[in-house]
Amino acid sequence: MSRIIVFDVNETLLDLAGLDPVFEQLFGTADARREWFGQVLQSAMTTTILGQYQDFTTIAGHALTQIAARRAVRLTQKDREAVGAGMRSLPPHADVAPALARLRDAGLRLVALTNSPSATARAQLDHAGLSDYFEDILSVDMAQTLKPAPEVYNTAARSMLAAARDMRLVAAHAWDVAGAMNAGWEGAFVARPGQVLDPLFPEPTIVGDDMEQVATAILEQDVYDDDV
Known part of the structure; x- marks a missing residue:
């Protein structure tokens, strides 16, 4: 069989490199996209180990907040929507x-x-x-x-x-x-x-x-x- x-x-x-232009615009470098997705995976695994469940979109949004805080960047709702739209159009x-x-x-x-x-x-x-x-x-x-x-x-x-x-x-x-x-x-x-x-x-x-x-x-x- x-x-x-x-x-x-x-x-x-x-x-995921299709998101690079969005992250370059928001953070000034495509490296932020790789840092963000790494944080998404880390947070996803943490919730799994803890026996909790958050959908991946929610986790991705919180990871974006973390990256913005690390880089001292203020994100607008429009900025966040641009990342979400980019994920749906990779x-x-x-x-x-x-x-x-x-x-x-x-x-x-x-x-x-x-x-x-x-x-x-x-x-x-x-x-x-x-x-x-x-x-x-x-x-x-x-x-x-x-x-x-x-x-x-x-x-x-x-x-x-x-x-x-x-x-x-x-x-x-x-x-x-x-x-x-x-x-x-x-x-x-x-x-x-x-x-x-x-x-x-x-x-x-x-x-x-x-x-x-x-x-x-x-x-x-x-x-x-x-x-x-």
């Missing part, structure tokens, strides 16, 4: 659509799974022209906790009427891949610039420099091997 291939969205499919990485097309044409079931709220995820993938590649677009809203909590992956598998062993997560974040593998899934890591695997956790069977390499390996492991 071919696995269901599940894709993280932000940074894996969509290029461009896809150039390697994404061709890789998704190859996997879909091979008969694999493709699903998106994101920390973003459902409405935001749908808007993001619609804008990027990627929605039609996916059988479903899943949000952590359904589990009321954030990745990499096991409940997210367990709930996603159940929603697809699949066992954990039939799922493979593709992500550019080592912590997300580790979370999926901890829940019994297979993993695939896309080494986007600046992203590396965490040696604390088992290495996934698929590691690629870009989505095309990952797609090729998925076809070899999850499709062609089934035909042998």
Whole structure:
């Protein structure tokens, strides 16, 4: 049986560098965007460890407040709305659509799974022209906790009427891949610039420099091997 291939969205499919002009305008440097998203992830994991739940948009807004405080920048509501609009209109990485097309044409079931709220995820993938590649677009809203909590992956598998062993997560974040593998899934890591695997956790069977390499390996492991 071919696995269901599940894709993280932000940074894996969509290029957060699309937000750089907004952060350059607000903070004078694109470095603030990387600092902000790092704070978003830190806050998200803190809420998860504490057993609390805040949706990703709320967390992102509070992280923006923290970055503004660190940099002594006063943000208006319009400024905040510009960041939100930018998140909903991120461009896809150039390697994404061709890789998704190859996997879909091979008969694999493709699903998106994101920390973003459902409405935001749908808007993001619609804008990027990627929605039609996916059988479903899943949000952590359904589990009321954030990745990499096991409940997210367990709930996603159940929603697809699949066992954990039939799922493979593709992500550019080592912590997300580790979370999926901890829940019994297979993993695939896309080494986007600046992203590396965490040696604390088992290495996934698929590691690629870009989505095309990952797609090729998925076809070899999850499709062609089934035909042998």
